[in-house]
Amino acid sequence: MKIGIITDGFRLPLRQALQQAASLGARGVQIYAVEGEMAPENLDSQARQDLKRYMEDLGLEVAALCADMGGHAFTVAEDNPRRVDRSMRIMDLALDLGAPVVTTHIGVVPEDPKHPRYAVMQEACRQLAWYGEKVNCRFAVETGPEKATTLRAFLDSLGCKGMGVNLDPANLVMVAGDDPVAAVHTLAPYIVHTHAKDGVMVAYHDPEIIYDFFAEGGIGDLRLDECFREVPLGQGSVPWDKYLAALRDIQYDGYLTIERETGDDPAADIQLAVNFLRHKLA
Numbered sequence: 001m002k003i004g005i006i007t008d009g010f011r012l013p014l015r016q017a018l019q020q021a022a023s024l025g026a027r028g029v030q031i032y033a034v035e036g037e038m039a040p041e042n043l044d045s046q047a048r049q050d051l052k053r054y055m056e057d058l059g060l061e062v063a064a065l066c067a068d069m070g071g072h073a074f075t076v077a078e079d080n081p082r083r084v085d086r087s088m089r090i091m092d093l094a095l096d097l098g099a100p101v102v103t104t105h106i107g108v109v110p111e112d113p114k115h116p117r118y119a120v121m122q123e124a125c126r127q128l129a130w131y132g133e134k135v136n137c138r139f140a141v142e143t144g145p146e147k148a149t150t151l152r153a154f155l156d157s158l159g160c161k162g163m164g165v166n167l168d169p170a171n172l173v174m175v176a177g178d179d180p181v182a183a184v185h186t187l188a189p190y191i192v193h194t195h196a197k198d199g200v201m202v203a204y205h206d207p208e209i210i211y212d213f214f215a216e217g218g219i220g221d222l223r224l225d226e227c228f229r230e231v232p233l234g235q236g237s238v239p240w241d242k243y244l245a246a247l248r249d250i251q252y253d254g255y256l257t258i259e260r261e262t263g264d265d266p267a268a269d270i271q272l273a274v275n276f277l278r279h280k281l282a
Contacts, residue, residue, distance in 0.1 A: 003277050004028035004257035005061040008080055009266050018058055020267065024274050028063035030257045033090050040089040062099035063255040064193045065090055072215045073107035074124040075117050084127050091137045101138050101193045103166035108145040108211050109154045110251040116142025125158055138192045140164035144171025145207040146184035164192035169238045170199040174228035175207050178236055185244035196256040196277060198236030201228050230262050233273035244280055
């Protein structure tokens with residue numbers, strides 16, 4: 001397995017963040033590609049070649065791009081044509097940069113396949129899976145809001161090979177209250193990328209409420225610190241030895257991409273995470 005870093009965690013301009021990732025010994029990076037300089041419409045063919053060459057000179061490759069557009073993801077039928085098209089353009093960008101994976105949150109998958117939202121999400125994800133299969137890029141759903149068994153049933157229902165999973169063990173622990181070790185085996189055929197993140201659940205809250213909170217920009221009286229806390233790698237509830245052993249069991253050899261979304265000194269926390277993973281992988 002290889003160590004990657006989400007560049008946005010450094011809170012630096014892109015090229016400075018890439019330099020920082022390389023200096024910490026990462027082999028790959030994940031980059032948000034929704035807005036700003038990394039938005040597909042802001043990178044013409046020459047700019048894509050230049051960026052890829054810049055990363056290669058630093059000894060980096062793109063492990064994945066992130067296409068998370070926020071809001072209600074793919075749960076609102078009238079929003080989906082625009083979101084699906086934009087996601088496809090991000091897949092095109094990923095391929096130009098040498099990345100075979102694009103990750104995102106798709107919204108909360110209902111446990112009941114008869115729920116009206118289920119079919120809406122299926123239709124959008126089938127389109128993305130078909131396109132991914134056509135261009136050889138996996139569109140990977142990030143774990144978190146639903147149990148791994150629910151996500152597996154949803155992915156199986158699509159009947160397409162272009163959909164994958166970005167397994168985030170901390171999201172499973174913090175929000176879904178699910179076992180990330182069991183999730184590895186449940187989702188094994190679909191795992192194409194993983195996040196190295198840690199956290200603790202403070203108190204269980206309905207994931208629908210939590211993800212609506214994010215989608216609506218914090219509307220309501222929910223306090224996230226009363227729900228869960230993201231913490232530095234190795235200091236939370238993810239059982240790293242068992243989790244990494246499970247990934248080895250399924251012969252996963254892709255990226256463990258460090259994600260640090262909180263904290264006063266993200267660079268220090270990312271360095272700690274690199275050291276932690278090096279020790280565990282040694």
